[in-house]
Amino acid sequence: MSSPVPAGPDVVLDRLRRVAVLVLEGAKPLDVGIPAQVFTTRPSMPYEVRVCGAAPGLVTGGDGxxxxxxxxxxxxxxxxxxxxxxxxxxxxxxxxxxxxxxLVGAHERGARLAAISTGAFALAATGLLDGRRATTHWHYTRALAAKHPRIRVDENVLFVDEGSVLTSAGAASGIDLCLHVLRGDLGVAASNHAARRLVAAPYRSGGQAQYVPRSVPEPLGERFAATREWALHRLDRPLTLDVLARHAAVSPRTFSRRFAADTGCTPMQWVLRARIDLARELLERSERSVEQVADDVGLGTGANLRLHFQRVLGTTPTEYRRTFARGE
Known part of the structure; x- marks a missing residue:
C-alpha cells in the first residue's frame, strides 16, 4: 500500500498528480520547458510529468x-x-x-487542458473553446479570432481559466498559467514556493497588452500617412478630429471614415493609443514623473494617464515603469 504524498504543510495527496506535456511539430522550446520543469516531481511538488507526442520518438521542434x-x-x-x-x-x-x-477524449475523461501561447490553436481545433474566452500570443490573437470566430478571444490578459480548459498568452505567461494551476491545486504557499524556485513573480499585474511593442495599429495603407506622422510629433498639443481633418484637407466625416478603413480604429482612438505609446517610452527611458509624462503626451493629468493606462494596458504607469524601465 502506497503512502500519502506530502504536498506542503496543509495538503496531502493519495497519489502524484499526473501532467502530460504534448509536444507537437514545431513546438517552441520555452513553452515545452516551462510545464515540464515547474511540475517535475520533488518533495514540494507532488506531480509526475510525461512529455509526449503524437507518437513516441523524434519530434521536430521550432527554433532549431x-x-x-x-x-x-x-x-x-x-x-x-x-x-x-x-x-x-x-x-x-x-x-x-x-x-x-x-485531446477531446482526455477532456471527456475529466482532464484539464491547458494551452501555452499558440497551443491555443490546437485546443481551438477540438471545438472545446467555442463559446468560451481564450487568449494566445498577442501576435496571433487576430488570427485565432478569424480562424475560430466562436471563441471570445481576449488579447489583453496573461491567461484565461475557463475551468476545464485554460489558455495563456506568449511563452513567459506559461509560468503565470502554471503558477495559477498550482494555486488552485495546492494553495498559495505552494505556488509562492514554486515562484521563488523559478525566480519568478508569484503573480504579475496587468495583461499582455503591456508587452506588445506598439499599441497603435499598423497602418494598412498610405492614405493620411503624412497626417499621422504630423500628429505623432504634436501629441502634446490638442488633436481633435477637426484639427486632423484640416491637416489632411478633407472634411471631418470623410477623414473619420477613411482613417478607420486604413487603421481599423477611429482617429481619436488612434491618437489615444499614440499618446499611450509615447508615455510608455518616456516611462521606460526617462525619470520624469507620472504627472510630467501625462503633460508631455497631451493627457493633461496623472489621473487621466492612469485611467487610460489601465484601460489600454491593464496596468498602472508606476507598475509599467517598474517592469520595463532600463537599469544603469
Whole structure:
C-alpha cells in the first residue's frame, strides 16, 4: 500500500498528480520547458510529468531544436492535466486528427487542458473553446479570432481559466498559467514556493497588452500617412478630429471614415493609443514623473494617464515603469 504524498504543510495527496506535456511539430522550446520543469516531481511538488507526442520518438521542434519523447497519445489518457505548448505556424498547420481526438477524449475523461501561447490553436481545433474566452500570443490573437470566430478571444490578459480548459498568452505567461494551476491545486504557499524556485513573480499585474511593442495599429495603407506622422510629433498639443481633418484637407466625416478603413480604429482612438505609446517610452527611458509624462503626451493629468493606462494596458504607469524601465 502506497503512502500519502506530502504536498506542503496543509495538503496531502493519495497519489502524484499526473501532467502530460504534448509536444507537437514545431513546438517552441520555452513553452515545452516551462510545464515540464515547474511540475517535475520533488518533495514540494507532488506531480509526475510525461512529455509526449503524437507518437513516441523524434519530434521536430521550432527554433532549431528537436525532442525525443518516450510517450505517445496514451499519456493523454493517463493525465490529470494536459499542457499543449505553442508551436510554429499555428494559423496554417492544424494538428493531426488523432491528436484532436485524443485531446477531446482526455477532456471527456475529466482532464484539464491547458494551452501555452499558440497551443491555443490546437485546443481551438477540438471545438472545446467555442463559446468560451481564450487568449494566445498577442501576435496571433487576430488570427485565432478569424480562424475560430466562436471563441471570445481576449488579447489583453496573461491567461484565461475557463475551468476545464485554460489558455495563456506568449511563452513567459506559461509560468503565470502554471503558477495559477498550482494555486488552485495546492494553495498559495505552494505556488509562492514554486515562484521563488523559478525566480519568478508569484503573480504579475496587468495583461499582455503591456508587452506588445506598439499599441497603435499598423497602418494598412498610405492614405493620411503624412497626417499621422504630423500628429505623432504634436501629441502634446490638442488633436481633435477637426484639427486632423484640416491637416489632411478633407472634411471631418470623410477623414473619420477613411482613417478607420486604413487603421481599423477611429482617429481619436488612434491618437489615444499614440499618446499611450509615447508615455510608455518616456516611462521606460526617462525619470520624469507620472504627472510630467501625462503633460508631455497631451493627457493633461496623472489621473487621466492612469485611467487610460489601465484601460489600454491593464496596468498602472508606476507598475509599467517598474517592469520595463532600463537599469544603469
Amino acid at each position: 531544436l528537436a525532442y525525443h519523447v518516450a510517450s505517445g497519445l496514451d499519456a493523454l489518457a493517463w493525465a490529470d492535466v494536459v499542457f499543449v505548448p505553442g508551436y510554429r505556424f499555428p494559423d496554417r498547420d492544424a494538428p493531426p486528427a488523432r491528436v484532436v481526438d485524443a
